[in-house]
Amino acid sequence: MLVLLTFVGPLAGDMYLPAFPAMAVELGTDPAGVQLTLTAMMIGFALGQLLLGPLSDRYGRRTLLLAGASVAALSTALCALAPSLEWLAALRFAQGVSAAAGIVIGRAVVSDVAEGPAAERLQGVLMTLTGVAPIIAPLAGAALIEAGDWRLVFWALAAAMAVMAAGAARWVPETLPAGRRQRGSLLGAARQVLGDRVYVGYTLVFSFAFGALFCYIAASPFLYQRVLGLSLAQSSFTFAAGALIVTLSSAVNAVLVTRIAARRLLVCGLTGLTVSSGALLAVSVAGLLDRVSALALITVAFIALGLVFSNAASLALARVSHAAGTGSAVLGALQNGMAAVVAPLVGLGGGDTAVPMAAGMTAIALLALAALSLTRAGQHEGYGSRASRTR
Secondary structure: HOOOHHHHHHHHHHHOOOHHHHHHHOOOHHHHHHHHHHHHHHHHHHHHHHHHHHHHHHHHHHHHHHHHHHHHHHHHHHHOOOOOHHHHHHHHHHHHHHHHHHHHHHHHHHHHOOHHHHHHHHHHHHHHHHHHHHHHHHHHHHHHHHHHHHHHHHHHHHHHHHHHHHHHHHHOOOOOOOEEEEEOHHHHHHHHHHHHHHHHHHHHHHHHHHHEEEEEEEHHHHHHHOOOOHHHHHHHHHHHHHHHHHHHHHHHHHOOOOOOOOOHHHHHHHHHHHHHHHHHHHHHOOOOOOOOHHHHHHHHHHHHHHHHHHHHHHHHHHHHHHHHHHHHHHHHHHHHHHHHHHHHHHHOOOOOOHHHHHHHHHHHHHHHHHHHHHHHHHOOOOOOOOHHHHH
């Protein structure tokens, strides 16, 4: 159930992207106007996490989760009926705010009920899905659009969110007892979380890694079709293969984390991401990039991302299990903010070279390594008891 809660929200963000040209014609607008509906959703998604996460620390998980899932299903169905661009943008904002409940509260539930390696495994799966969803979404959306039109995408998402709401009502209990809820102000909880340097370090590592993924997402259509000369079908297959690699890497990490410390696996992942991105930049600048070298280096980067996503998020939230909703909210907001910033920057370098993508991935990987230095104070600390972490 938590997998569904975590996956559906991010999936809703990009699933309708292939229909942008048709939407512009039907709604009587230009590409920038249609893009506004995506921006509205992303802003709502970030704000929803910042709002609902801390509120769930204070009032409990279940009620907010059920309300968010129900409003998300309703607003998504209304998106399918939107008569104009203005209505669609407003409804997408409402969809983003409400759909954020699934991801931000879902992560908090894991911190409520699990700790140590068990929490690392669960958080790893959920975090990987948030990274895979933007890759899978356009592919799934394209299939639905071929079968109908862009409104069919929103009907399908509304059905998924209705299932999410019903499933949450049936299988997700209240996991935060009244005695463990935050009594102070929401701003006080945020200050407490952000005052933990180790948490901030791991959160920045995760956010920077997600930014590296979005460098790839933004540039990959141009890389595969213009630079490497792949057909549209070949590009789609390669794009989907990247999502599979990240998922498999996360699955392997779930096994390894029971034998190897999560921080050590995180360092391995960051090292692999930095080296592969740097090598991709070097061969691109040298004019030596071909299909074999590009796909091999991107594969290594995706394997590394699976390790980073899984472990950075679980280590961050383990530090603030006493305010897991707030910690999850800050992490999610930084993640989406990083994606929003890097995607257009990569496009400034043009679409006929892999250098902008590789340079962006390399720079962000180096920033992630720098952020890791903030976590040294906690690298020898165990998880300990829940009480010791809430002192």
